[in-house]
Amino acid sequence: DYTQEGKPIFVAGSHNTRRKEFDKNKNRCLYWKPYEWYPQIKNMIKCLYAISHKPIIVFGEIYGSGVQDLTYGMENGVKDFRVFDISDGGTYLPWKTVNGYCYKFDIPTVPQLYKGPFSKNLIEEYTNGDSVLSHNDKFQGREGIVITPLEERKDWQIGRVILKSISVDYLNR
Numbered sequence: 001d002y003t004q005e006g007k008p009i010f011v012a013g014s015h016n017t018r019r020k021e022f023d024k025n026k027n028r029c030l031y032w033k034p035y036e037w038y039p040q041i042k043n044m045i046k047c048l049y050a051i052s053h054k055p056i057i058v059f060g061e062i063y064g065s066g067v068q069d070l071t072y073g074m075e076n077g078v079k080d081f082r083v084f085d086i087s088d089g090g091t092y093l094p095w096k097t098v099n100g101y102c103y104k105f106d107i108p109t110v111p112q113l114y115k116g117p118f119s120k121n122l123i124e125e126y127t128n129g130d131s132v133l134s135h136n137d138k139f140q141g142r143e144g145i146v147i148t149p150l151e152e153r154k155d156w157q158i159g160r161v162i163l164k165s166i167s168v169d170y171l172n173r
Contacts, residue, residue, distance in 0.1 A: 008046060010035065030067075034060060034081040044105040054089025061110065063133075069173075070143070073136030084110045084146070092152050092160065113145065123147065127165040141169040 012031040019031040048056045064079035065071045144166035
């Protein structure tokens with residue numbers, strides 16, 4: 001959002017919890033690191049806000065050494081960030097728009113493994129398999145996949161149409 005003076009307010013969080021930028025020892029919180037790694041995220045947010053004048057939320061995944069037991073081949077505390085969604089005033093942008101803005105501002109996105117008609121067989125095929133991000137980890141498989149329609153839509157029973165399929169190999173690692 002923006003202050004009354006027109007200055008943007010940037011925040012970071014995890015699972016609906018806002019995180020402080022620095023801890024008591026003045027160390028930057030992990031959830032604020034993407035602003036450091038990709039300072040152009042702020043410019044992308046400002047650009048999107050200038051169009052809609054609504055709060056912009058960029059959703060992403062931090063991964064690498066020290067984040068969880070999967071390092072994706074990164075060592076010595078090296079981490080990275082990839083965008084997977086953007087909300088504009090509470091409305092999720094279509095993937096094509098998210099990908100376009102991230103490309104324009106040189107911000108990495110999660111890999112898109114497939115684009116086409118929905119198929120239960122394809123869900124299983126893409127849920128399991130080798131990771132596309134790393135081949136230098138003890139666990140070589142995928143965590144799973146997220147399935148979204150090309151255009152955002154809602155279902156009266158589940159709300160936003162977005163599905164997650166988690167790899168059995170990932171769960172059993």
